[in-house]
Amino acid sequence: MPSFDAGLISRIQQANDIVDVVGEHVALKRKGREMLGLCPFHDDHRPSFNVNPGKQIFKCFACGAGGNVIQFIQMRENLSFPQALQRLAERAGIKIDTRPKTQDLRPQTQDEADPNELARVNNWAAKYFMANLAHPEKGKDAREYIAKRGLTDESVKKWRIGLADGSGGDLLTSARRAKIPEKLLAAAGLVVGSGLSLNDKFVNRLMFTITDVTGRVIGFGGRTLTGESAKYINSPTTILFDKSNALFGLEHARHQIASSETAVIVEGYTDCIMAHQFGTANVVATLGTSFTAGHARILRRYAKKVVLLFDSDVAGIEAANRALGVALGSRIDIALANVPEGKDPCDFLLAQGKEAFERVIENATDVFEFKWTRLSNDLGREQTLAGKKQAIDEYLDAIATAAGAGNLSPVEKGLIINRLSRIMAIDAKDVNAELTRRMGRSKTASAYTNTAAPELGEGLSANAQREIIEVLLAEPKLFKYVKDEVTLQNFDIPVLQKIAEAVFRTIGVNPEATVQEICAAVEEPQIAGLIINLEDDGVKKGNFKQRLDDALAALKYEQQRINRPTLKPCQNPRGLGI
């Protein structure tokens, strides 16, 4: 049972257009009346994810995920129903009473912090760090450092750069004054230690605020201002923050990434900020990790191509191998580039400007070619046949290994073989034979990992229950024919009963109720997904009134059959005549 008032839920839904909310996570392209993109809930290779702006619902044709904007956020950010509502209310600037009266139904352990609360405390900390930086005395040295790096005041503000106080314990004191519980500070990774040894995590560091794609503060990166051995430290992993799956600057870069279909990855916060300052806005930074499959999965929803930009000469064979694996496993084009002149991207931009920087990106080498060039340079230096053979072997071994993990489809394999044949100048047939041998009996492409669908049941009665729901979802007006004929007791398949309950409750009050309003009456995303699918089936089958009549007749027949006393054969004379 939802613990929120239906009016509030509907207000929150109306204030959060599903196209905007989903669009923050997936680049959507218009197709007719609907919007299409890559599904964020399964390993999608072609756009299967469909958003219907009119109905305000989403549906994935491949994995079956579906629902309204609340369920999208629930699934996307792993929130409970009340948490998702809170999150969307905040997104739209709607104030709701701090906590729902009925507690969240999901079992919650004492230690499990609410992601919304963590984001709020992080946001408080970002403001606190920014105020430190702006402080006339406290922030002086840090401001000088920023000016020396060439970052403008505008960038400092836009990227919410701040300063962790040098005395240590200052954040803790300020937080206590603001009545923020220590438990929450610890859960957000802003303090370390416990009891009397509790202290600030970041001391005397320039603070970079890390946001997610929606602009929510998920963590921090701190750069030492005193030359400590750990030049950068990040927030620890929290329920909001996982650095191998987070990209710095995605909030500001996603539009440009989507329109250019290219994402540029740099290694440092200042490199990323400087690129934006110069107007190259499709740049994001990894957070002290190399580019992972997790990053590729995020970016693939916006971009077709990723350019990994390394500080001069860092992009060696090891980086190429890793990128090769990610490229093959994630079906995204990856190219590698080095910043020339022994500089990092930040300094290069300051010295050479935007055009030179963008030329470096344009001239990035495709990872397949990069790897081949490196190998053949290293091994084929003597230009002997044996040298070339060894280079080919090593190259194909690396590709077979990387491809094995990615479960290539025959089409994808064909495309890669053509590419390799061109790069190595070897006949495609030979490449195919060699690669196939190395890949061995490659596993068949894995099916979509679908979470087990709830049992919809079989047989006359189950089908009739399903039909009634399909028809009512597609044509709620017909509820008047149903309400006196069946009750919820007629729905004996548990999921169908849950859906019927939501349908009856919603349409019973408002005969014009839309499918997204019906979705709002269930808390489990999986059930909402089923509702979306049943509605879709219902609309496709059409012929509503006839189907409804047949289904009602079938249910009635079943009911009578159950109610009829059990008869022994041949003892009832009336039975003999039939």
Ligand SMILES: [Zn+2]
């Ligand atoms: Zn999907």
